Amino acid sequence: GAGVSQTPSNKVTEKGKYVELRCDPISGHTALYWYRQSLGQGPEFLIYFQGTGAADDSGLPNDRFFAVRPEGSVSTLKIQRTERGDSAVYLCASSLQSQYNEQFFGPGTRLTVL
C-alpha cells in the first residue's frame, strides 16, 4: 500500500511569503504528526493531530505557523511571513492508535527561504 506522501518535495520561497506544505497520511491512520528537521539536527516535534483536532501543538514555534486537518486525513502546514530561519526539512508522520503506535514517516518537504 501507499506510504505517507508529502508535497511539494522541495519549496523555494522568498522571505515574507506564505507557504503551504501538504501531507497525505496512510489510509486509516488517525494520528498525524509534523516535525521540523534543521540541518545537522534531529527532527523536532511541531504538532500532533488525533482525527481532525490538534491534540498537542506545543511545538509550533510561533503564531506564524498553523496546521489544519479538516477531514481527519490530509493535513496542511501553513507558514506565514516566512523567515530565513524557517528553512528546514518538514517531516510528516502518521500512525494507527495502537499499543505500539509506530509512526510512519513521509519523505519530507525541503523548504528554503531566500
Added chain:
Amino acid sequence: AQTVTQSQPEMSVQEAETVTLSCTYDTSESDYYLFWYKQPPSRQMILVIRQEAYKQQNATENRFSVNFQKAAKSFSLKISDSQLGDAAMYFCAFRRSQGGSEKLVFGKGTKLTVNP
C-alpha cells in the same frame, strides 16, 4: 522534559564488522518507548528497532540489537555484519508510554559510514 543525547556525531565501520551506536536519555517517566530510526539520503525515516521500557529483555531485529540499561538511561544500538546499505543517519528517539502527546523526542543523530 525529556532529552535524548547521541554523543557520536559520526561513526565508521568496515563491511561485515560490528558497530555500536550510543544513546542516553533523561526522563522522570517510568514507562516509555525507545526507538532507533534510520534516515538515508532520501530523507525518509525508517524504524529500525523498538524497546518497551517495562521489558527487561533487549529487543532484536535480525542484525540489529539493543543494549537497554534502564537504570543508567542508556539505549545503544548494535549492528552486526554491517552492510553497505546500512550507511545512513541513525536517530535515537523517546516516547512517553501513555498520557499526553504521542510525540517522539529525537537525538541529534549519528552518521554511520560503512567502508567496503
